Amino acid sequence: MLEIRPFRNSDPPALAAIWRSQPPQRGLMQPLSSAIFEQCVLSKIYFDRAGLLVATREGEPVGFAHAAFGPGDGGECVDCTLGTTAMLMVRGDVDDPAIADALIGRSEAYQRDRGASVHYAGGIDPLNGFYLGLYGGSEMPGILESDPRQLAAFERNQYQESGRVVVLQRQLVRFRPDASRETRLVRRKAQFAHNFSPSAKNWWDACVCGPLDRMRFSLLMRGQERPAASVTFWDLEPLATSWGIRTMGMLDLLVEPEHRRQRMATYLLNESFRELLKRGVTMIEAQTMADNQAALAFYHKMGFTAVDHGRVLRRAPRDG
Structure with a gap:
């Protein structure tokens, strides 16, 4: 029964x-x-x-x-x-x-x-x-x-x-940063910064993500306190243990409206991947809605491929 x-x-x-x-x-x-x-x-x-x-x-x-x-x-x-x-x-x-x-x-x-x-x-x-x-x-x-x-x-x-x-992954083993002229221009005017213990956005975020090992990277323009772009990564555990690959999950990639279409996101991820690779990370996983064609095109340009769908x-x- x-x-x-x-x-x-x-x-x-x-x-x-x-x-x-x-x-x-x-x-x-x-x-x-x-x-x-x-x-x-x-x-x-x-x-x-x-x-x-x-x-x-x-x-x-x-x-x-x-x-x-x-x-x-x-x-x-x-x-x-x-x-x-x-x-x-x-x-x-x-x-x-x-x-x-x-x-x-x-x-x-x-x-x-x-x-x-x-x-x-x-x-x-x-x-x-x-x-x-x-x-x-x-x-x-x-x-x-x-x-x-x-x-x-x-x-x-x-x-x-x-x-x-769409669930996407990007191997970092053969990662090579973008070296285009536009990306080099971003490097001249933006400072790459990191926070290895970012504050929670609210009570719910603290409950869901507080126990996770997170780090946030951002781009700071000269004379501005608010980041022009930011992204958060978290140690994708314990799930990544099943794969046997050190993997970070990517969250909250954001570029402020006035700084879009200036290769900010490309430069930010270039520097983020470089830093994570130095820390032994070999895989990045991201997720976006299937109807967000702009995000999918950007991820594919950054070397991500679809591995699953939800x-x-x-x-x-x-x-x-």
Whole structure:
């Protein structure tokens, strides 16, 4: 008999075992221990045991679904208007769609009871409060196309695609900085600066990214305090351990409007990659929406190639 119940303190070893039973995937950290699961998921200040739903048969856990929410305006609280099933897993040797369907239904009910009017599948900014570093890559990508079991379960439950994510990687082993005239001009007027312990933007950012090993690089123009361009990198752990390659995830690449189309981003990444390579980093991972053609063209110019795709899935709440 199938039973779905809230999380218990004795569950982490069983949930970690369910995770380890999954088929090999590029975007799934393996092997997961209960200690890592507690550190990356259960220790979050906004974790609610009632939202981590465990499916059991004859008392033995066979799957779980994790319902969660995103931040309110300003990132200073949790907002329950938008909900997501941040993770859905059924034990790898169990082939019963009814388990995943029941878990999704209970996850939606939890979200709806707390005020959610729309349900998403997987983590996607700003619904990214859990599993960063365990699933996806540099950012939470929704549901990866390389994760067919989870993708099929949500599609079966009438979740529809509302966006698509491109996951990109760039090897640094053969990196050569751009030496064009325009880039040399940027070097003359901008100072490359770094901050190896950047402050969080708000409470939500502190909760999600605070434990990560981050560094922020920026370009400062003479006589100006506000950076003309900036980018943040984080040590993509523990996921990169699965790949055996020292990898940094790239976040928040920003060029101020008045400095765009001046090779600022190119020069900033040139210097950032040079610094990271000196620190032993051999891979950079980034993510952007598939319809952002300008960003994709820039990443390809910088030597990135697509390695996976994520799908942003959502559905309206069920009746009742």
